[in-house]
Amino acid sequence: MILLSGGIFCLSSWIGINNGLQRLSKMVGWGAFLLPLLVLIVGPTEFITNSIINAIGLTTQNFLQMSLFTDPLGDGSFTRNWTVFYWLWWISYTPGVAMFVTRVSRGRKIKEVIWGLILGSTVGCWFFFGVMESYAIHQFINGVINVPQVLETLGGETAVQQVLMSLPAGKLFLAAYLGVMIIFLASHMDAVAYTMAATSTRNLQEGDDPDRGLRLFWCVVITLIPLSILFTGASLETMKTTVVLTALPFLVILLVKVGGFIRWLKQDYADIPAHQVEHYLPQTPVEALEKTPVLPAGTVFKGDN
Numbered sequence: 001m002i003l004l005s006g007g008i009f010c011l012s013s014w015i016g017i018n019n020g021l022q023r024l025s026k027m028v029g030w031g032a033f034l035l036p037l038l039v040l041i042v043g044p045t046e047f048i049t050n051s052i053i054n055a056i057g058l059t060t061q062n063f064l065q066m067s068l069f070t071d072p073l074g075d076g077s078f079t080r081n082w083t084v085f086y087w088l089w090w091i092s093y094t095p096g097v098a099m100f101v102t103r104v105s106r107g108r109k110i111k112e113v114i115w116g117l118i119l120g121s122t123v124g125c126w127f128f129f130g131v132m133e134s135y136a137i138h139q140f141i142n143g144v145i146n147v148p149q150v151l152e153t154l155g156g157e158t159a160v161q162q163v164l165m166s167l168p169a170g171k172l173f174l175a176a177y178l179g180v181m182i183i184f185l186a187s188h189m190d191a192v193a194y195t196m197a198a199t200s201t202r203n204l205q206e207g208d209d210p211d212r213g214l215r216l217f218w219c220v221v222i223t224l225i226p227l228s229i230l231f232t233g234a235s236l237e238t239m240k241t242t243v244v245l246t247a248l249p250f251l252v253i254l255l256v257k258v259g260g261f262i263r264w265l266k267q268d269y270a271d272i273p274a275h276q277v278e279h280y281l282p283q284t285p286v287e288a289l290e291k292t293p294v295l296p297a298g299t300v301f302k303g304d305n
Contacts, residue, residue: 001182002230006223009184013193013215022192024187029275031180032124035173036131042168043135051134056126088247093188094254099198136163193218 012020040048059066070077105113118124133300139145144166150159196218197210204210229238 001178002223002226005182005185005189006219010216010219010223012190012214013219014187016209018214019151021187021190024183024190028180028184028187031176031183032128035176035180036128039135039167039173040131043131044138047138048131048134051137052126052130054112055130055134091250091254092247094250094257097191099195102193103198132163135167139163139166157242189219189222193222266281 008024014020019169067083069079069083070076101113101117110155136145138145140147145159145162147159147163150162160177161174164170164177167173193215194210197215200218201210201214229242
């Protein structure tokens with residue numbers, strides 16, 4: 001699976017952002033939406049819908065308590081394996097995602113990028129996890145699959161497989177799930193490879209892409225990292241620990257980035273009223289053409305003398 005995903009994102013990186021990564025992103029976006037939608041349709045629709053709505057209500061009501069829950073009376077395994085791990089998992093994405101989003105969001109307002117990332121990722125996670133986990137709960141309640149026992153004895157991968165196979169045309173759903181996961185991994189690795197190539201390129205001009213050969217080099221390096229972990233026989237817990245250890249220094253880098261971003265905004269726009277900031281933002285070619293004054297024929301510019 002890693003080799004297949006690596007081959008896909010190596011090819012995508014070689015083709016470029018517009019023809020490669022953009023298509024992968026659209027494919028994984030539609031796949032991540034259509035797969036749970038089909039599960040919602042063919043599965044227990046009413047139960048899944050009620051479960052998602054109830055979960056959103058509980059999360060909204062207890063968000064602060066759940067976020068700060070440390071399990072002081074227990075062993076803290078749930079907090080470590082889920083809450084903290086999930087936080088650090090997202091933090092580990094920040095170096096690559098920040099630069100990549102900046103590259104592909106040129107011309108958009110800052111608030112559009114922020115709301116797009118926050119709402120897009122949040123609603124997407126709610127929908128995907130809500131549908132899949134609600135269906136798994138339904139199968140457990142009705143005695144079809146003992147999901148907790150499978151998780152404890154055989155692991156999460158086997159549990160996902162058995163849950164998907166319990167659907168009508170389960171093999172097709174399992175194949176679709178694997179396809180979405182492979183393309184998702186490929187699109188993310190392609191973005192990381194692009195970011196690493198851009199970071200390691202000297203004097204890269206704004207709007208330019210790093211060299212294809214350098215992008216391909218980082219694709220190969222990124223593919224070899226998980227392969228080396230697998231060949232050493234490392235467990236999933238080892239990989240989780242690796243993610244946590246990697247994310248901790250990124251947390252410091254993230255704080256530095258946020259501070260630098262605020263400082264640069266103050267330097268550039270501190271003396272400009274909010275309603276005038278848009279006049280200083282980069283314009284699209286069409287907007288720039290519309291705002292360009294038409295000068296009479298024969299006008300002589302100072303630089304032409």
